[in-house]
Amino acid sequence: MDAEAAELKVLDTAERLFDERGVQAVGMDALRTASGVSLKRLYQLFPSKDVLVEAVLRRRDGAVRDALAAHGARVADGPYERALAVFDWLGSWFAEPGFRGCAFINTFGELGGVAPNVTTLARDHKEALRAYLAAQTDALGAPPALADQLALLANGAMVVAGITGSPEPAAQAKAAARVLLDAAAR
Amino acid sequence: MDAEAAELKVLDTAERLFDERGVQAVGMDALRTASGVSLKRLYQLFPSKDVLVEAVLRRRDGAVRDALAAHGARVADGPYERALAVFDWLGSWFAEPGFRGCAFINTFGELGGVAPNVTTLARDHKEALRAYLAAQTDALGAPPALADQLALLANGAMVVAGITGSPEPAAQAKAAARVLLDAAAR
DNA sequence: GCATCGGGAGAACGATCGTTCTCCCGTCCG
DNA sequence: CGGACGGGAGAACGATCGTTCTCCCGATGC
16 A cells, blocks of 8 residues: 555545544544554654644545535536535435534534634635635625525534434525525525 | 532533533543532532533523523514524624534534434434424414524524634524515515 | 565553542531 | 541542554565
């Protein structure tokens, strides 16, 4: 296993374990066992756990932005449908087995108070979602406040879906988003 | 200091420290130092940290339900205004110094994956908020789905306000809630 | 073939965790 | 006045954490 494959395996495993159990409950030894990457290699790839946590979040941030953009690109019907499609994307995410909420919301809750870089990452990540929604509402000529409201619906859906374990909030948020969009585009 | 006062001091201190730093980052020794209650008394009041965490969350749950009901009782203008008033209440909460989000959302993020009782408590707590909103929308003759949507706005506002550190999401959510209420009561 | 080097397995280290125990002092009851 | 008792301070304990070190093996270059 070369360095690149090891790094990928570590990041994949860490992302899964952090999500399942929380960051602090996953020891480096558990990560070694689960990933099959030796402790020595682990520490030469990521010199500390903090660095690893940040790397996991950064990669996740990029993956979410890419998935959001890719999902939006498949919707050719214009910004109105693209804004609503975000909630379909949320719905398929919520329905994944083991879904336990947004990694940034969860990690912020666990570490945000003591790790400023986690707070910054969460802030940037949530701003990216808002910016994506703002791009759609701007194209509709709707006021920027609408994007903030849609972002609240999306984040609320993530939280409630995570806590209740049901994907239903995605559809509820989509219905609410449609009302807000229609009212603004009136 | 009698047992009752000690318990109160422990719960107050634990709630504050858990919120500031997360649950796992607060050791029983730090709690002893910050509360002034000896380790021996601490363990005779709460036989384990798990029990203490649950007690903190249960008390917080009751306090939130009471505050919500009390705030609503001050709004005599009927269910429409009472539903909107929830977001004013959120706004004053978000503006408190050191606000870092909802304790149930944050604790679920940290421990929900490994502590089923935390998940249950968070679920019940969020259901109580939804039920309160449903009581208002029912009185308006609005469909029950509206309460779910308002709850998504409220939870989304908590998350975004916590992560960004701004109380603004309360006002944004209130504006969105008004649109949804008006559309449903049309 | 032999020396060199990177990496794997896992022991070791110091710190800290949750929890319990020891020791000691002040207080009440006879 | 004496002794039983409750509680405070904090040491002690075993476990586990993040991190480093040791030892050994297999491949690679000359």
